[in-house]
Amino acid sequence: MRNKTFIIAEAGVNHNGDFALAKQLIDVAVTAGVDAVKFQTWKTELLVTEDAEMAEYQKENTQVEESQFQMLKRLELSYDDFSELKAYCDSLNIMFMSTPDEEQSATFLDSLQDIFKIGSGELTNTPFLRHVAKFGKPVIISTGMAYLAEVEHALSVLTDAGLTLADITVLHATTDYPTAPEDVNLLAMQTIKNAFPGVSVGYSDHTLGIEVPVASVALGASVVEKHFTLDKTMLGPDHKASLDPSELTAMVKAIRNIDLALGNGWKVPTATEVKNRVIVRKSLIAGCDICAGDILTAEMVEIKRPGSGISPTRWDEIIGTPAKQDYRAGELI
Incomplete structure (x- = not known):
């Protein structure tokens, strides 16, 4: 049995900059049964220029006319907030994670995850890859x-800086929110695995x-990450490209079933199949x-249930040989 899929519930910025909402997202992740809940940590001044524009999906989903700097500043949580969220996760026995978006925040997160x-x-x-x-x-x-x-370049940087390929999991992803099915290209995940033996995908x-995401597990994903929200x-x-709490729970259940089904x-034969072989086979x-x-001929021998006698896989071995005893019609040979 392979190891179960590591499921990351991506809270990201779906707390909208509200610490109380961030804690509620952790509660939802715990209820859903994921392995980790993940946020994003940054200092806006270190991440983006003041006049950088928002992406089109960000403009559409926020319905606010502002720069990317203004949006990120509005969504930013403090380092103290993240320390408290880590403690809250520990109290609920769920792994805390957060993605750093610049080196200072990576250094801060080193003590938390x-x-x-x-x-x-x-x-x-x-430089950031080397820093991490x-x-x-x-x-x-x-x-x-x-x-x-x-x-390939990113993996080279990480390994040259001291990590091994066994330390690294590479996630296939499409950066579009939401992603259309025709743009997913799940088979690229297998391309990555074949191209870089030794990494997990x-x-x-x-x-x-x-x-x-459920299909990705059947194709070999060892880690699945999915955005979720309190309210889409x-x-x-x-929020729009995220799961609501009931959907997150359904995804976790489906992935755990796939984990079991992969075997x-x-x-x-399974233990349950062994019992059925006698009933279903002939x-x-x-x-x-x-x-x-008597020399056994094809006209003298039939193939019927149950499967407790000689298997018909031995047909060529049995036909043409002498019967070792008397048989009544309908009796197992």
Whole structure:
């Protein structure tokens, strides 16, 4: 049996800059049964210029005319807030994670988490990758917007800075909110795995619904990350492409069922199947009265249930040989 999928509930910025909402998101993640709840940590002044524009989906979902700087400043939580959220997660026995978006926040988060998640926006940020790698902790890195060569470069930077491929999980992702099904390209996850033997692969999902992240598990994702919210109608950049609490719970249940269904890959009957073999399989049956020494012919032998006698896989071995005893018609040979 493979290890169960590591499910990250991505709270992200769906707290809308409200610490109380952030704690409610943790409660929802705990109820859903995920492995970790993840936020995003940054200092706006270190992340973006004051005149950088918002993405089109951000403009549409926030319905506010402002710069990216203004939006991020409005959504920013303090380091003290994150320390309290970490403590709250610990009290509820759920893993706390947060994605740093610049080096100062990465340094701060080192004391709060055992795994670093690097977002797609930092995949090509060589100094930042080196900075995170120096903490010596496992890294999960998203690859939205990336060419395969950019993934290769990021892995080279991380390993040159001291990590091993076994320390790294690469998430396939499409950076579009929400992502249309035709833009998902889940098979790229397998391309990544084949291109970089030794890394684990997973999927960071931005589609609507739960079908695609569940499908990713069947294709080998060891980590699944999915945005969730308290209410998809709230204004904010990511609510629309997020799951509501009931959907998050449904996704976790579906993934856990897929984990069980994947099994160990050995093609052998299950314990329940063994009991059914005798009922469903067939045996060689005397089609007429047969005397000991008679040469068994195809006309004399039938194939019928139950399967407690000689298997018809031995047909060629049995036909043409003498009967070892008398058989009545309908009797197992």
